[in-house]
Amino acid sequence: MLLEHNDRVLIAQRPAGKHLAGWWEFPGGKLEAGEDAATALHRELDEELGCCIEVIAALPACPHRYETVSIVLHPLVARLTPDSPAPSPHEHAALDWLPVEQLDTVPLAAADLPVLAAYRTWLRQGRPST
Ligand SMILES: Nc1nc2c([nH]c(=O)n2[C@H]2C[C@H](O)[C@@H](COP(=O)(O)OP(=O)(O)OP(=O)(O)O)O2)c(=O)[nH]1
Numbered sequence: 398m399l400l401e402h403n404d405r406v407l408i409a410q411r412p413a414g415k416h417l418a419g420w421w422e423f424p425g426g427k428l429e430a431g432e433d434a435a436t437a438l439h440r441e442l443d444e445e446l447g448c449c450i451e452v453i454a455a456l457p458a459c460p461h462r463y464e465t466v467s468i469v470l471h472p473l474v475a476r477l478t479p480d481s482p483a484p485s486p487h488e489h490a491a492l493d494w495l496p497v498e499q500l501d502t503v504p505l506a507a508a509d510l511p512v513l514a515a516y517r518t519w520l521r522q523g524r525p526s527t
């Protein structure tokens with residue numbers, strides 16, 4: 398999920414001991430059986446960050462094949478609800494808020510590069526809601 402706040406986007410560093418440890422990602426996680434992307438996102442954010450969000454738009458799905466696993470990311474653009482607590486890193490090594498122009502200055506997980514491209518396209522198109 399691309400969580401926007403004050404013209405910045407939240408990124409999270411994956412913790413030691415997991416796939417892609419040390420790499421940065423957009424918070425979120427796997428769908429559990431029967432969940433749609435929005436339901437999974439709200440659950441994961443509660444677990445990972447302790448914050449509440451509102452979805453603004455859904456971007457096109459981004460499949461990626463790592464050596465050990467293949468994934469499909471379903472990127473959503475979101476904002477914090479007005480009364481949400483600030484995100485805190487319950488499961489990540491660190492969090493950071495970056496302006497969109499700086500998102501390619503950190504080591505993002507390879508699967509996130511097409512996500513970033515789709516987000517920039519969406520911004521250029523005038524942020525259409527879906
Ligand atoms: N959540 C998330 N996962 C990503 C991104 N980019 C990327 O390559 N991944 C990979 C990392 C994992 O291999 C996989 C799904 O991650 P996940 O958050 O559901 O699971 P996880 O590895 O953190 O472990 P767990 O929650 O099952 O304990 O997708 C991203 O931007 N966000």
Ligand SMILES: [Mg+2]
Nearest residue numbers: 425426427445
């Ligand atoms: Mg996760």
